Amino acid sequence: MSESIVAGFRATYAEIASKLDAPQTPEAREAVKREIIGLFKTVDQAITDLTGLKEEIRALVDKYKQLSQGDSGTQAPHFTGALPLVADHIGASTFIQKGWSLISLGDYPGAIQALTKALTLSPGDSQAESLLGWAQMLAEDYDNALATLQKVLTKEPANSLARINLGYVCLKKRMFGEAIEHLSKAIRLDNDKKATLYAHYYLGLVYFEREMFEDAETFFRKTLQLGPNLIEAYYELGRAYWFASDPEAAKQTWDDGYKANRFNPWGKRCKEVLELVAQGREPPRS
Numbered sequence: 001m002s003e004s005i006v007a008g009f010r011a012t013y014a015e016i017a018s019k020l021d022a023p024q025t026p027e028a029r030e031a032v033k034r035e036i037i038g039l040f041k042t043v044d045q046a047i048t049d050l051t052g053l054k055e056e057i058r059a060l061v062d063k064y065k066q067l068s069q070g071d072s073g074t075q076a077p078h079f080t081g082a083l084p085l086v087a088d089h090i091g092a093s094t095f096i097q098k099g100w101s102l103i104s105l106g107d108y109p110g111a112i113q114a115l116t117k118a119l120t121l122s123p124g125d126s127q128a129e130s131l132l133g134w135a136q137m138l139a140e141d142y143d144n145a146l147a148t149l150q151k152v153l154t155k156e157p158a159n160s161l162a163r164i165n166l167g168y169v170c171l172k173k174r175m176f177g178e179a180i181e182h183l184s185k186a187i188r189l190d191n192d193k194k195a196t197l198y199a200h201y202y203l204g205l206v207y208f209e210r211e212m213f214e215d216a217e218t219f220f221r222k223t224l225q226l227g228p229n230l231i232e233a234y235y236e237l238g239r240a241y242w243f244a245s246d247p248e249a250a251k252q253t254w255d256d257g258y259k260a261n262r263f264n265p266w267g268k269r270c271k272e273v274l275e276l277v278a279q280g281r282e283p284p285r286s
Helices: 002-021 026-072 092-104 108-121 126-138 142-155 160-172 176-189 193-209 213-226 232-243 247-260 265-278
Strands: none
Touching: 002 026, 092 108, 092 126, 108 126, 126 142, 126 160, 142 160, 160 176, 160 193, 176 193, 193 213, 193 232, 213 232, 232 247, 232 265, 247 265
């Protein structure tokens, strides 16, 4: 489709160019000038319109990711934010920005390819490596993500986003001791609000997996204090209460989660698990 749009503009461009190559009267040249200005304005407006549409598509992607995240049960953070500003190293910045955009759009293989290219142009670039580790983690390529994020933290120990991502990777690989170490360090650093929020949440998941339910409760409650809109924390806190033999607190928590956002996939999960236990069945352990 983009080719057809550009083809139309190029056809107009070629027509104008042919007129400039032929002998013309002053009146004809003035007419060509108006055509050039008109083409420029048309292309400029098309760029503006397409850029606006591109941002609207991002909103569709964010909505889809929320739905798919709730359906799949993935708890990896899908942060959004401003496009990273990076210094150019022989064109590497183009691929870094492309990688970031592809991550935000949910195209993790494409992001990995772009960021790998960035690192061939600028070996050892910390931002490219950090984004690559994030993309690998979201693609569930945990072994490569582990190696990439460890390299980032060797150079940037205070990179909290890389640290919580590494903590999540360790959680998924059931390396619980290492997960606790990285996530606790992110909390102590406390230099990124989103990272601090997810560090508490992931620690709750770690302790839940270890069946240390009271410790899990502590971290899930703190998560909700820091981020009341992280609805999945209601769901997980309810599970921690349930398996710690406090079913009434569990049901109240799930009810709170559903009421906090009935349209959120995790809010819907809270309602579903309430219906499940009302039938005398157990909530899922995973």
